[in-house]
Amino acid sequence: MDYDFYFVVEYFQAKYHVCVVGEPPETERNERLLPAGKSPHCMKASRGLHFKTYLLIFLMVIFGPLGNVLLGKGMKRVGAVNFESVPEILNLLGRVLMSGTIWLGIGSLITFFAAYMLVLSWADYSYVQPASSVAYAVVALLAHLMLREVVTPTRWIGVILICMGVLVVGHTPPRTTEPN
Amino acid sequence: MRVLIFYLLIIGAGTAGELCVARSMKAVGEVKDFRPSALLAVIPRVLRVPWTWIGLTLMGTAFFSLLALLSTENVSFVVPVTALSYGVGALGGKFFLGEQVTRRRWAGVLLVCAGVALVIAGRG
Numbered sequence: 442m443d444y445d446f447y448f449v450v451e452y453f454q455a456k457y458h459v460c461v462v463g464e465p466p467e468t469e470r471n472e473r474l475l476p477a478g479k480s481p482h483c484m485k486a487s488r489g490l491h492f493k494t495y496l497l498i499f500l501m502v503i504f505g506p507l508g509n510v511l512l513g514k515g516m517k518r519v520g521a522v523n524f525e526s527v528p529e530i531l532n533l534l535g536r537v538l539m540s541g542t543i544w545l546g547i548g549s550l551i552t553f554f555a556a557y558m559l560v561l562s563w564a565d566y567s568y569v570q571p572a573s574s575v576a577y578a579v580v581a582l583l584a585h586l587m588l589r590e591v592v593t594p595t596r597w598i599g600v601i602l603i604c605m606g607v608l609v610v611g612h613t614p615p616r617t618t619e620p621n
Numbered sequence: 622m623r624v625l626i627f628y629l630l631i632i633g634a635g636t637a638g639e640l641c642v643a644r645s646m647k648a649v650g651e652v653k654d655f656r657p658s659a660l661l662a663v664i665p666r667v668l669r670v671p672w673t674w675i676g677l678t679l680m681g682t683a684f685f686s687l688l689a690l691l692s693t694e695n696v697s698f699v700v701p702v703t704a705l706s707y708g709v710g711a712l713g714g715k716f717f718l719g720e721q722v723t724r725r726r727w728a729g730v731l732l733v734c735a736g737v738a739l740v741i742a743g744r745g
Contacts, residue, residue, distance in 0.1 A: 563653075
């Protein structure tokens with residue numbers, strides 16, 4: 442079977458920490474995707490993180506939320522998106538592209554994205570994901586501080602629950618059951 | 622209804638885009654040299670992998686959906702709601718890929734969903 446399918450499976454395992462019954466036979470593993478010594482099927486979760494991994498995750502946690510907040514700020518100024526006619530959409534797109542705040546937001550998101558791609562070139566998603574759960578709290582905090590958004594206590598509790606949930610999903614060992 | 626479609630695009634196209642990009646980065650291999658010149662040299666290699674382009678298109682779709690939502694909704698509302706992707710992912714994994722989702726992971730997904738419910742309820 443082609444490894445495209447296994448790549449999808451592997452990605453879902455890493456991102457959502459779910460486990461697939463059955464495993465590709467040794468011969469079907471692609472060496473580039475699955476380097477020697479690295480089991481595609483649920484890796485051990487306790488390997489030490491490099492300094493560069495920490496640094497890039499830090500950049501992700503700062504620049505991802507900052508980008509979102511800047512986009513929010515820019516879009517509030519641009520105004521509500523309206524899809525009534527083609528000229529209107531073009532006009533809107535023009536206003537979006539003229540906004541300095543939106544470009545700053547795009548810059549932040551590109552920084553986030555670059556850090557994310559770099560970290561994914563060596564680290565498993567299962568390392569990166571629990572750490573990035575903090576981003577949900579950071580985005581609420583920045584929106585409150587920079588945009589004066591009213592974050593009700595109920596919403597804060599909700600955001601904290603989301604962080605905890607992402608942490609629980611990420612911090613469980615990728616496999617707790619035996620494959621058949 | 623339109624708002625719902627935007628949320629679905631952010632979650633769906635965003636996740637699919639991540640998948641493609643993760644795949645292209647695995648094809649490029651580990652980036653070990655962090656000097657700016659070396660980082661710049663990685664870019665053409667990344668751009669040569671077709672998965673990068675599919676991924677960027679999908680992520681672009683998710684990006685414009687996000688912009689559309691942010692024009693009317695609060696950032697502290699939209700971004701937490703997109704965390705529902707963890708629930709979608711667990712359900713998708715179970716029902717489309719036949720994966721086993723352990724109880725602890727369901728607990729995590731449930732926490733996320735409860736959190737999103739509170740974020741929606743606390744829309745003040």
